[in-house]
């Protein structure tokens with residue numbers, strides 16, 4: 001193999017440039033070996049080469065640079081070995097004619113001011129490439145390290161994300177890229193630092209990303225979607241509604257509106273809730289002033305407005321659509337809102353529409369829909385999916401039968417009840433029955449259910465919030481999203497229809513970092529969901545008798561049936577009602593009972609009469625048939 005020895009050349013940049021020149025004149029296997037005699041600053045050398053490159057062609061440059069340099073073409077086996085052994089070894093370079101080359105360089109550059117040569121710096125092109133590669137590798141390593149740090153922070157906060165280019169979670173409110181007034185409002189609410197869902201969801205939504213977020217009950221999901229929306233809308237405009245927040249109940253919508261008002265203080269945003277449908281029919285139509293920005297409502301009311309001809313509200317300018325309690329709104333059937341949701345989605349047909357879904361529980365139906373319909377979707381999960389908050393101490397209590405439930409509750413009261421307490425029952429009738437029972441026990445109690453008027457419902461919620469009512473009996477209506485501060489105890493008087501319902505009911509306690517307790521009564525009739533609910537308890541670190549976890553898994557059909565219609569239960573009554581009624585009223589009640597009895601007696605007699613007539617007709621018919629056969 002031919003080898004060249006170039007003596008007395010320059011530093012690294014000089015060498016590599018020279019090599020390029022040499023390549024241009026097609027010199028094969030050029031291995032420059034060089035040493036400096038004096039120190040030249042690399043900047044000046046660069047300037048020098050730029051000067052040369054501009055003025056001369058490659059051959060000229062080569063000639064100029066190699067002037068006076070001796071090239072040895074001798075075939076030297078030792079040299080060959082060296083060549084193979086190492087790319088370039090500074091210690092074994094032959095130095096010839098260094099001075100003359102140095103002088104020449106100085107001469108050429110003398111026009112370009114002063115030059116200082118760095119002595120001892122020798123690099124080959126391969127080394128240069130290696131350095132470049134190293135730099136790239138270091139950069140990759142740095143990026144990986146950064147990613148690892150972010151992942152570590154996410155793990156610490158139990159955040160998991162699925163999606164592309166997910167921004168870093170914010171550590172403090174100041175890391176949110178929001179205006180100072182929003183941070184001030186957050187601080188006014190006594191929020192010290194963002195909750196994990198806020199840490200991840202806020203930066204995501206601020207970047208305009210569509211998200212499906214799942215985080216435990218009471219973990220601040222409301223502020224997580226309100227902050228970016230408020231930031232996005234900035235101030236009031238005359239475009240009609242630009243953000244829409246859907247909630248499953250009016251109580252939750254009102255609560256969200258309150259929080260939105262608090263967080264957007266000073267911005268002048270007009271936040272509306274559809275409370276009176278008649279007023280709404282004329283308030284938001286196309287002929288109105290369009291001076292409104294955020295609409296918070298239930299799907300039913302909004303659909304009613306959309307169905308008017310022409311529609312009584314326009315959703316064309318909606319930029320953010322938030323579906324709170326997404327899994328509930330995606331439920332089909334009479335209790336769900338799926339059909340209404342489809343109509344609303346159709347009405348929000350603006351180009352800029354982005355969707356955010358939030359819930360404490362996750363269902364595959366929602367996830368599937370999001371994957372198919374939300375571009376650039378990011379899924380954010382805090383903690384374990386469909387798990388109850390670990391701030392609540394949960395207990396399953398076997399009470400034998402329906403009477404046992406009342407006895408168990410009275411026992412809890414005897415041991416000492418620390419209000420506020422929420423009691424969940426399966427129907428409005430049972431809510432009323434339990435209310436009638438407890439009111440005679442001298443407990444400061446009220447009930448809320450769909451049969452009560454809007455005003456009654458609002459007053460009850462207000463009284464409970466203000467501490468005028470200690471025990472609130474409610475149905476599934478209040479299980480989702482409603483935030484009563486400091487609920488100490490949740491009692492599932494009637495067993496929840498599903499594990500998801502259990503998670504939401506229990507989640508009314510243990511909110512915003514506070515601790516709480518939940519007791520769930522069960523009888524022998526409640527075994528269908530016992531196993532799955534026992535698993536929820538176990539996952540949130542509560543003690544569960546092992547037999548519950550190994551109960552036979554009930555079929556999906558059985559569980560679905562239970563979700564659709566609650567099981568039949570005995571009425572909640574411990575004594576005959578007339579025993580509790582005094583004086584004249586009691587006698588009246590006895591009379592009513594007698595009449596009822598008489599009614600049933602006459603009813604039985606009527607039934608007997610009918611049966612007799614039926615039997616008689618059947619006999620006659622049979623006789624006729626016999627006669628017909630005989631004739632034939």
Ligand SMILES: Nc1ncnc2c1ncn2[C@@H]1O[C@H](COP(=O)(O)OP(=O)(O)OP(=O)(O)O)[C@@H](O)[C@H]1O
Pocket residue numbers: 190191192193194195198215216217218219220221222223359360480481482483507511512
């Ligand atoms: N960063 C924060 N620091 C302290 N408290 C907060 C913070 N963010 C929200 N909260 C408070 O936490 C409570 C629960 O918040 P929120 O109602 O948003 O919970 P949620 O996750 O929506 O619950 P659910 O799933 O039951 O609807 C509220 O009282 C709210 O004011």
